[in-house]
Amino acid sequence: MTWVIEGDIKACFDTINHKLLLTFLSRYADQPTIELVRKFCKAGYVEKTSSAFNPSFEGLPQGGIISPILCNLYMHALDIFISENLIPKYNFGLVRGESKDYKNAH
Numbered sequence: 001m002t003w004v005i006e007g008d009i010k011a012c013f014d015t016i017n018h019k020l021l022l023t024f025l026s027r028y029a030d031q032p033t034i035e036l037v038r039k040f041c042k043a044g045y046v047e048k049t050s051s052a053f054n055p056s057f058e059g060l061p062q063g064g065i066i067s068p069i070l071c072n073l074y075m076h077a078l079d080i081f082i083s084e085n086l087i088p089k090y091n092f093g094l095v096r097g098e099s100k101d102y103k104n105a106h
Contacts, residue, residue: 005082013071014059018042021074028073040064 018041025034044055060067 009075011059012075013062013067016060016071016074017058018056021070024073024077025070037066037070040066 018038021041022034022038025037029037041060042056043061044053045061046053060070
């Protein structure tokens with residue numbers, strides 16, 4: 001393995017853009033599947049205390065059975081960006097430089 005990027009994307013499941021997700025999904029799925037996922041994303045939730053319905057405008061349902069795979073599909077665009085843009089820009093030379101920030105943190 002040459003590169004490892006570790007990170008925690010704050011509120012990742014909560015902030016996924018539905019329109020962008022469906023655009024990514026359209027590369028791999030047929031229209032009925034895309035429509036089903038759109039309905040899944042827009043399903044909303046009901047609060048326990050007030051029984052009030054809250055529509056969903058972004059994010060994926062917590063605990064949804066397909067939420068993790070949809071998140072992976074969404075994050076695949078980040079993988080492509082890193083491999084096609086960042087790695088070629090910053091991966092050069094024969095010897096890798098030492099990271100003082102990483103060395104001091106561990």
